[in-house]
Amino acid sequence: MKIKAIKQNGIVQTLCRMCDTRCAINVHLKDGVITDITPFDRHPVNQGRMCPRGSAAIDLFYHPHRILKPLKRQPDGTFSNVSWERALDEIAEKMLGLKDQFGARSIGVWKGEGVGFYQQEGYPRRFIQAFGSPNYFSNDSACYNGRYMGHSLVTGFWNAFPEFSHADLIILLGTNPPICHPPFMREFADGRERGVKLVVIDPRLNPVACYADIFAQPYPGTDGALGWGLIRYLIETKNYDSELVERYSIGFDKIAAYANKFTPEYVEKQSGIYSHVVENIAQLVIKNRPNISIFPGTGLEHHDNGVNSVRTFAILACLCGNIDISCGLFWPEEMGGRQLNLYGEIQLEDQKPIGADKFPALYDIRKECHSMTAMDYMLGNGEYPLKGLILTAANPAVTNPNTRKVEKALSTLDLFVVNDFFLTPTAKLAHYVLPAATFLERSEIHYFPKRQMVNLTQKVLEISGVRDEYSLWHDLAHRLGFGEKYFPWKNEEEVNRWILEPTGISLEKLRRHPEGYVYKAVRYKKHLKKKLPTPSGKIEFASAYLKSLGLSEIPEYVPPHHICQTSTLYPFVLTTGARKSLFYHSRHQNIPRFRNVHPQAVVEMHPQDAADLGISNDDLVRVTSEVGSLDIRAKVRHPSELRPGVIEIYHGWEDWRVNFLTHDDINDPISGFPALKAVQVKVEKIGR
Amino acid sequence: MKVVFVEHNRCLACRNCERVCSFQEAGGFKSENTNIWVQIDMDQRTIFTLTCLQCDVAACLNICPANAIRRDPHTGAVVVDEKLCVGCRMCVFACPFGCMHFENLQHVAAKCDLCGGDPKCVKNCMAGALHYADINYLANMKRKKVDQTFAKTSPLHEGPHRS
Numbered sequence: 061m062k063i064k065a066i067k068q069n070g071i072v073q074t075l076c077r078m079c080d081t082r083c084a085i086n087v088h089l090k091d092g093v094i095t096d097i098t099p100f101d102r103h104p105v106n107q108g109r110m111c112p113r114g115s116a117a118i119d120l121f122y123h124p125h126r127i128l129k130p131l132k133r134q135p136d137g138t139f140s141n142v143s144w145e146r147a148l149d150e151i152a153e154k155m156l157g158l159k160d161q162f163g164a165r166s167i168g169v170w171k172g173e174g175v176g177f178y179q180q181e182g183y184p185r186r187f188i189q190a191f192g193s194p195n196y197f198s199n200d201s202a203c204y205n206g207r208y209m210g211h212s213l214v215t216g217f218w219n220a221f222p223e224f225s226h227a228d229l230i231i232l233l234g235t236n237p238p239i240c241h242p243p244f245m246r247e248f249a250d251g252r253e254r255g256v257k258l259v260v261i262d263p264r265l266n267p268v269a270c271y272a273d274i275f276a277q278p279y280p281g282t283d284g285a286l287g288w289g290l291i292r293y294l295i296e297t298k299n300y301d302s303e304l305v306e307r308y309s310i311g312f313d314k315i316a317a318y319a320n321k322f323t324p325e326y327v328e329k330q331s332g333i334y335s336h337v338v339e340n341i342a343q344l345v346i347k348n349r350p351n352i353s354i355f356p357g358t359g360l361e362h363h364d365n366g367v368n369s370v371r372t373f374a375i376l377a378c379l380c381g382n383i384d385i386s387c388g389l390f391w392p393e394e395m396g397g398r399q400l401n402l403y404g405e406i407q408l409e410d411q412k413p414i415g416a417d418k419f420p421a422l423y424d425i426r427k428e429c430h431s432m433t434a435m436d437y438m439l440g441n442g443e444y445p446l447k448g449l450i451l452t453a454a455n456p457a458v459t460n461p462n463t464r465k466v467e468k469a470l471s472t473l474d475l476f477v478v479n480d481f482f483l484t485p486t487a488k489l490a491h492y493v494l495p496a497a498t499f500l501e502r503s504e505i506h507y508f509p510k511r512q513m514v515n516l517t518q519k520v521l522e523i524s525g526v527r528d529e530y531s532l533w534h535d536l537a538h539r540l541g542f543g544e545k546y547f548p549w550k551n552e553e554e555v556n557r558w559i560l561e562p563t564g565i566s567l568e569k570l571r572r573h574p575e576g577y578v579y580k581a582v583r584y585k586k587h588l589k590k591k592l593p594t595p596s597g598k599i600e601f602a603s604a605y606l607k608s609l610g611l612s613e614i615p616e617y618v619p620p621h622h623i624c625q626t627s628t629l630y631p632f633v634l635t636t637g638a639r640k641s642l643f644y645h646s647r648h649q650n651i652p653r654f655r656n657v658h659p660q661a662v663v664e665m666h667p668q669d670a671a672d673l674g675i676s677n678d679d680l681v682r683v684t685s686e687v688g689s690l691d692i693r694a695k696v697r698h699p700s701e702l703r704p705g706v707i708e709i710y711h712g713w714e715d716w717r718v719n720f721l722t723h724d725d726i727n728d729p730i731s732g733f734p735a736l737k738a739v740q741v742k743v744e745k746i747g748r
Numbered sequence: 749m750k751v752v753f754v755e756h757n758r759c760l761a762c763r764n765c766e767r768v769c770s771f772q773e774a775g776g777f778k779s780e781n782t783n784i785w786v787q788i789d790m791d792q793r794t795i796f797t798l799t800c801l802q803c804d805v806a807a808c809l810n811i812c813p814a815n816a817i818r819r820d821p822h823t824g825a826v827v828v829d830e831k832l833c834v835g836c837r838m839c840v841f842a843c844p845f846g847c848m849h850f851e852n853l854q855h856v857a858a859k860c861d862l863c864g865g866d867p868k869c870v871k872n873c874m875a876g877a878l879h880y881a882d883i884n885y886l887a888n889m890k891r892k893k894v895d896q897t898f899a900k901t902s903p904l905h906e907g908p909h910r911s
Contacts, residue, residue, distance in 0.1 A: 098871065099871055106874065107876075108871075109871060109872065109873060109874045109876065110871065110872060110874070111762075111764050111872060111874055112764050112767050112768050112771070112777070112872060115768075237760075238760040238761065238762040238875070239762065242762065242764075242874040243874055245758075245760045245762065245874050245875035245876075246874060246875055246876045248760065248875070249755075249757070249758035249760070249875050249876055249877065250876075252757060252758070253757075253758075253893060253896070253897075255897075265790070267760060267761035267788050267795055268760050268761075269793070270761070270788070270793040270794060270795050271757075271760070271795075275793075641762055641763065641764065642767075642777075652776070653767075653771060653775070653776045653777040654777065656776045656777040656778050657767060657777045698790035698791075700790055700793075701790065
């Protein structure tokens with residue numbers, strides 16, 4: 061491959077995108093080759109430290125399996141090289157044909173985590189709207205949106221990263237920060253030095269809980285009951301921010317009435333958390349409010365009651381007076397740059413975005429279509445056909461639920477284009493596979509809302525024949541006739557200038573600030589002067605909006621389906637997706653030294669369950685759900701790590717796809733999220 | 749003299765130090781090759797991380813019959829010369845902290861050599877639990893932190909009594 065570096069020798073500062081934490085790194089070049097990646101000292105996110113994923117960007121960039129030329133699938137199923145021009149011409153022609161025959165909405169785009177967010181999300185949104193289709197899908201169908209919605213329904217916003225080091229009490233729910241968000245570790249440790257208390261609520265005991273003052277292990281999906289128990293305790297003992305409630309909220313009476321039944325004993329019955337532990341947590345909350353960081357991870361949102369569990373804790377935070385402070389529900393102010401999406405300009409609601417009928421809040425709040433429903437549309441079971449899909453750096457054939465159905469659905473498409481670094485199981489189903497650029501080959505704008513900070517990443521190298529995301533959407537748009545109007549910029553640098561223009565911040569200025577540029581000094585307690593971005597302008601303990609959709613006005617606790625409908629056939633509850641420190645979802649499995657640490661998939665189980673089934677470590681077992689089955693090696697854990705009856709499998713393995721087992725049709729009614737952390741299964745030993 | 753120091757109450761057991769150490773040592777992420785160890789005891793719910801202290805009076809160095817262990821003049825680290833090591837394992841037994849390990853494939857002793865003065869484990873410790881600094885600076889830092897902790901928890905440190 062022909063590689064051109066922006067400088068032959070020296071160091072380039074940029075941000076790492078091996079995960080979405082985005083630490084600042086130094087890329088060292090010698091004779092145009094990357095020789096090392098080291099942490100950049102002056103960035104507040106990682107403060108001169110990094111994780112092994114960061115240095116493995118070298119392995120990603122130079123990986124021998126990277127796709128470097130566009131591929132076209134032949135009638136016999138093999139791929140052969142095709143020129144960029146021909147590939148794009150053919151794709152555009154096919155798109156126009158489908159548009160003529162079935163309408164623009166028969167084509168969608170799907171943005172994956174592999175390319176990132178912000179403007180990488182803006183391009184495909186803009187592209188598909190300009191094309192005339194409302195169908196934008198993304199990885200957010202099964203991550204983030206649930207928590208975003210849970211918070212924004214209460215406060216109108218969500219900042220995912222509180223400043224933990226300023227808290228007096230940290231409550232972690234269904235998350236494992238040392239593995240998922242490495243920089244949080246420093247904030248926890250800083251907090252610990254000040255004597256911060258730590259409460260960890262998780263069906264799984266992770267090492268971080270070794271430092272917890274209270275560790276509680278609920279049944280999966282019952283966090284909402286605990287949340288209500290804490291709300292009741294605060295209201296009952298009159299230990300809440302009454303001024304905030306009176307002046308800045310609506311619906312308090314409704315939650316106060318509903319919370320009544322959640323006595324510590326009732327919470328114990330629902331969640332399995334001892335009643336005295338519930339009271340102890342409540343006491344810690346009372347003692348330390350308002351300086352509390354409540355952080356729900358994906359563990360909460362991957363349930364059929366996910367959004368309401370998150371809402372319950374958002375309400376708890378508000379009752380603590382936790383709103384718009386650094387360690388709590390901080391309300392970030394925007395930079396004021398231009399948005400790439402066209403929602404202000406082109407209205408496509410009448411085109412029936414896929415899933416907006418079933419999950420209207422998802423489309424209203426996130427302008428996202430529902431990726432699981434998309435499979436039904438592809439298979440001809442939708443209101444109209446979905447015939448074409450352009451997917452960039454996503455791997456739904458591994459990470460979306462009911463993967464066999466996903467494979468079948470994607471295989472029926474008339475046009476399936478995948479833009480990615482590698483020939484993933486998803487890319488293997490495509491008609492055209494295009495080589496994607498890694499973060500080292502792009503220059504883009506990143507935001508850090510918690511610090512109200514902006515960064516410009518640097519393009520370090522380029523590989524001839526590999527185009528960046530912008531070029532892909534630009535070139536296709538020009539072939540489809542809306543390039544002049546909507547993709548007029550020659551390259552990413554011009555886009556970046558256009559985004560920044562109204563802010564008065566220049567690209568040159570951002571280049572001079574690899575440590576990040578604070579676009580606006582952080583201010584707190586803005587809700588005292590300014591209406592919150594909710595429909596009522598206040599904190600919404602009860603949501604009239606949800607009521608208008610026929611959903612519960614307050615986040616009523618509904619036990620998850622595995623508790624409501626216990627099954628003798630499938631007695632175990634499978635949680636999926638406890639993170640691995642070196643992988644990122646389905647990414648990085650092909651980095652050899654990472655496989656030293658995580659060589660193969662395992663199903664983790666309690667020693668008692670294993671003994672009952674005659675299973676010992678490394679035995680081959682078959683895990684079966686109503687949807688499918690998976691053969692996998694067993695790993696018997698320490699008895700305190702999992703509750704008996706609960707098993708765990710990682711979600712990103714290409715060779716052991718746990719999503720063969722997961723349901724695509726058991727969804728949260730608000731976000732449409734799949735219940736990835738509560739799958740009813742049976743386990744049997746099949747060999748050694 | 750600069751050493752790698754573990755601030756135990758900051759370590760959250762992500763194990764990244766072990767991985768980058770083994771990579772530095774042997775090119776993979778194999779736990780048998782590491783010279784820093786994270787012990788997680790789920791019974792006691794404790795995390796304990798340990799690496800070589802680069803002792804002033806180093807038992808490993810003193811006991812080595814082949815003179816294969818010496819002090820690096822630049823970093824002050826106690827290092828093993830693999831070409832001289834005869835694989836007798838005396839150092840492994842002599843180290844009172846268990847910080848020597850034996851490479852079973854090469855049949856030589858191995859230990860932390862501070863990566864020649866740029867220890868990778870420290871750069872990869874995102875919790876800030878690992879420090880690479882002068883031993884007296886580190887001791888001072890620790891004393892200050894102990895003081896702060898006591899000030900919060902001990903009645904003796906509540907300040908002068910009012911009378």
